Amino acid sequence: MACGPDQGLPGWRGTWSGRDDGCVEEVEETARSASPGRASGQDGQPGPGPDHRGAAPAADPQHRHLWDRLLRREWVGKPCSSGPMRRRREDRLVAGVAACLAARIGIDVIVIRTAFVVAGLLGGFGLAAYVVCWLLLPAEGADSNIAAKALNDRRGLALAAGLGSLLIIVFLIASALGASWVNSVAWSLVVSAVGLTLIWRNSPADEHEVLRRLAEPVADLAGGSGRRRLWLRIVGAALLLVIGLATLLHGRSAHELLQPLAGLLLVIIAIVIMLGPWWLRIARDLVLERQARTRAEERADMAAHLHDSVLQTLALIQRRAGQPQQVIQLARAQERELRSWLFDGQSPGQDDSPGLTLAGGVRLIQQEVEAQHGITVEAVTVGDCELDDDLNALLAAAREATVNAAKWSGAPAVALFAEVEPAEVVLFVRDRGRGFDPQAVPGDRKGLAESIHARIARHGGSATVRSVPGEGTEVSLMMPRDARRREPSRPART
Amino acid sequence: MPGSPAPGGGRPRVFIVDDHGLFRSGVRSELGDQVDVVGEADDVAPAIALIAQCLPDVVLLDVHLPGGGGQDVVTATKAAHPQVRFLALSASDAPEDVIAVIRAGARGYVTKTISGAELVDAVRRVAAGDAVFSPRLAGFVLDAFAAPGPAGEAHRSFDPELDQLTPREREVLRLIARGYTYKEIARELYISGKTVESHVSSVLRKLQLSTRHQLTRWAAERRLT
Numbered sequence: 017m018a019c020g021p022d023q024g025l026p027g028w029r030g031t032w033s034g035r036d037d038g039c040v041e042e043v044e045e046t047a048r049s050a051s052p053g054r055a056s057g058q059d060g061q062p063g064p065g066p067d068h069r070g071a072a073p074a075a076d077p078q079h080r081h082l083w084d085r086l087l088r089r090e091w092v093g094k095p096c097s098s099g100p101m102r103r104r105r106e107d108r109l110v111a112g113v114a115a116c117l118a119a120r121i122g123i124d125v126i127v128i129r130t131a132f133v134v135a136g137l138l139g140g141f142g143l144a145a146y147v148v149c150w151l152l153l154p155a156e157g158a159d160s161n162i163a164a165k166a167l168n169d170r171r172g173l174a175l176a177a178g179l180g181s182l183l184i185i186v187f188l189i190a191s192a193l194g195a196s197w198v199n200s201v202a203w204s205l206v207v208s209a210v211g212l213t214l215i216w217r218n219s220p221a222d223e224h225e226v227l228r229r230l231a232e233p234v235a236d237l238a239g240g241s242g243r244r245r246l247w248l249r250i251v252g253a254a255l256l257l258v259i260g261l262a263t264l265l266h267g268r269s270a271h272e273l274l275q276p277l278a279g280l281l282l283v284i285i286a287i288v289i290m291l292g293p294w295w296l297r298i299a300r301d302l303v304l305e306r307q308a309r310t311r312a313e314e315r316a317d318m319a320a321h322l323h324d325s326v327l328q329t330l331a332l333i334q335r336r337a338g339q340p341q342q343v344i345q346l347a348r349a350q351e352r353e354l355r356s357w358l359f360d361g362q363s364p365g366q367d368d369s370p371g372l373t374l375a376g377g378v379r380l381i382q383q384e385v386e387a388q389h390g391i392t393v394e395a396v397t398v399g400d401c402e403l404d405d406d407l408n409a410l411l412a413a414a415r416e417a418t419v420n421a422a423k424w425s426g427a428p429a430v431a432l433f434a435e436v437e438p439a440e441v442v443l444f445v446r447d448r449g450r451g452f453d454p455q456a457v458p459g460d461r462k463g464l465a466e467s468i469h470a471r472i473a474r475h476g477g478s479a480t481v482r483s484v485p486g487e488g489t490e491v492s493l494m495m496p497r498d499a500r501r502r503e504p505s506r507p508a509r510t
Numbered sequence: 511m512p513g514s515p516a517p518g519g520g521r522p523r524v525f526i527v528d529d530h531g532l533f534r535s536g537v538r539s540e541l542g543d544q545v546d547v548v549g550e551a552d553d554v555a556p557a558i559a560l561i562a563q564c565l566p567d568v569v570l571l572d573v574h575l576p577g578g579g580g581q582d583v584v585t586a587t588k589a590a591h592p593q594v595r596f597l598a599l600s601a602s603d604a605p606e607d608v609i610a611v612i613r614a615g616a617r618g619y620v621t622k623t624i625s626g627a628e629l630v631d632a633v634r635r636v637a638a639g640d641a642v643f644s645p646r647l648a649g650f651v652l653d654a655f656a657a658p659g660p661a662g663e664a665h666r667s668f669d670p671e672l673d674q675l676t677p678r679e680r681e682v683l684r685l686i687a688r689g690y691t692y693k694e695i696a697r698e699l700y701i702s703g704k705t706v707e708s709h710v711s712s713v714l715r716k717l718q719l720s721t722r723h724q725l726t727r728w729a730a731e732r733r734l735t
Contacts, residue, residue, distance in 0.1 A: 394623075394645050394689065397649065397653075429625075431688055431689025433687045433688045433689070435652070444689075446688050446689040446690075448689070
């Protein structure tokens with residue numbers, strides 16, 4: 017077995033996951049199911065473009081290109097999702113309501129969030145609307161929304177009603193005392209408080225976490241926890257708050273225009289002093305949480321890869337412990353594959369191997385099948401040429417045919433012959449095994465032959481399978497060369 | 511290749527040249543009582559001396575030996591004892607080594623992974639004066655004789671008789687490369703087994719006698735390891 021240089025791993029090479037199933041469909045299935053994992057693994061990294069799934073600016077670890085990203089964002093007219101509306105965990109800043117709405121109506125999530133915040137500041141309507149949406153939109157993976165659950169929660173309803181009525185009384189008293197501005201936010205606050213209570217009692221654990229984070233400053237105020245700095249902050253804030261409110265309420269005295277403004281300023285300063293550290297912490301927590309999610313996805317990706325490659329090989333090594341030569345072959349092949357994955361960033365199934373030629377591809381098939389199935393592959397190539405999509409398909413079909421011969425024929429050796437001619441490339445896979453009657457093949461083998469046929473036919477080649485029971489099987493594959501140059505109208509594939 | 515009884519009935523006398531003692535004893539036991547192993551050697555000089563002494567029918571010759579290439583053994587023996595035939599046996603993939611031994615005069619080339627029955631069959635063929643091509647050698651030859659050489663070269667030394675394969679020879683070589691036995695080739699091409707053998711022998715002759723420059727250069731270029 018010739019040891020080739022550490023080559024790239026092109027698409028036809030299948031995946032190492034395919035080592036134990038000769039069935040093509042399964043191999044492709046594995047490859048397909050692996051790729052979304054890879055795609056989502058990159059989600060946590062900030063990147064430009066509409067795919068950047070509504071990560072809040074504060075949640076991004078990199079701030080340098082913030083403006084670039086904001087300028088390049090597609091603000092409206094994004095593709096709208098269909099299907100039931102769901103609040104997704106990955107997209108949420110608070111409860112994922114904005115992201116859910118954004119995905120449905122095709123407007124950027126930042127726009128929606130801004131609208132909620134503005135509406136929340138102008139009379140509190142945004143806050144109430146957000147809480148109601150939170151109640152009505154089911155979380156991802158949940159059957160029903162929180163409101164449906166809350167209707168069965170008697171104690172929760174009673175608590176909410178109590179809290180709501182208490183708030184209403186407080187607001188009535190406040191407005192009676194002359195603070196008429198309270199009326200404008202009262203209903204929103206009542207609705208929000210009632211809604212949050214119901215959510216608190218009926219939401220799953222991970223949403224509890226969100227609420228707990230939101231309620232933290234209140235808990236700090238109540239708990240005290242003996243931290244001097246916290247007390248100083250609260251006392252200072254309360255002082256400013258009182259002064260501000262007093263200035264506001266008696267706004268009609270000396271400087272009629274300046275005083276309300278000064279009062280408002282003091283109120284805002286008070287709120288910032290009180291809540292600023294908490295906001296910072298929330299932002300930091302969000303970054304950490306996002307990073308943790310990214311790590312978890314990377315971990316899952318790596319686990320899938322290791323399962324497909326290293327664990328499979330270890331299992332094979334255990335089964336063949338008595339055959340040192342094969343164990344060495346397996347270990348060497350696995351090492352090569354793992355190294356190229358770890359250090360060159362090439363995962364199996366990746367289709368970027370500019371240096372690989374047809375002869376190199378045939379050699380890789382030989383090495384892989386010999387390593388995985390412990391049979392001899394007598395590989396012979398005549399001539400050589402660069403690989404393109406068509407020839408990659410040819411090699412993929414050849415690999416399947418070889419693996420199949422290794423698994424089913426029972427023969428100790430398989431002959432693999434490829435010849436590059438000026439007009440076409442021909443490839444033969446022959447075994448001297450038990451063969452089969454093409455007229456009476458069981459379904460699985462027929463399916464395989466058809467998948468080889470279909471794959472080759474899609475690229476303009478032809479495939480024939482000749483088999484005689486007791487004498488062996490030969491799969492002949494033919495692929496015309498330079499098909500694109502001969503048919504200029506054919507769209508170039510990527 | 512299913513082992514068929516030797517044409518003459520007698521067991522061919524075989525001499526093994528390989529520098530690995532383990533491999534020699536392995537071949538010995540695989541050949542079993544199908545052949546008569548008359549001697550062994552582990553290097554070029556003792557091989558030349560011992561072969562001259564016991565004059566075997568077939569020498570199984572490793573391509574790589576510590577004291578030089580296998581072709582030295584062939585060259586040294588051929589002049590004095592033309593009746594001794596050589597079958598190259600190698601784990602090497604390097605075509606230049608294989609081509610060198612064939613051009614020195616070996617009657618065939620098989621890889622060391624060959625099964626016992628096939629090896630016995632190959633020994634019988636070589637003993638009978640036929641050529642034995644492994645799929646790999648067939649591929650080498652097809653490759654070497656494939657493209658017409660550069661124009662200048664063709665003018666200098668192009669002998670169509672020796673420097674080109676006939677279409678039929680090409681077909682036979684392709685089938686060998688695809689793993690067909692001589693018998694299967696005969697059936698596939700609707701010709702007799704004797705005709706297949708004569709095609710292969712003719713290819714072997716061309717391989718040995720062609721002055722085609724490309725052959726040497728090609729072999730050097732296609733160094734795989």
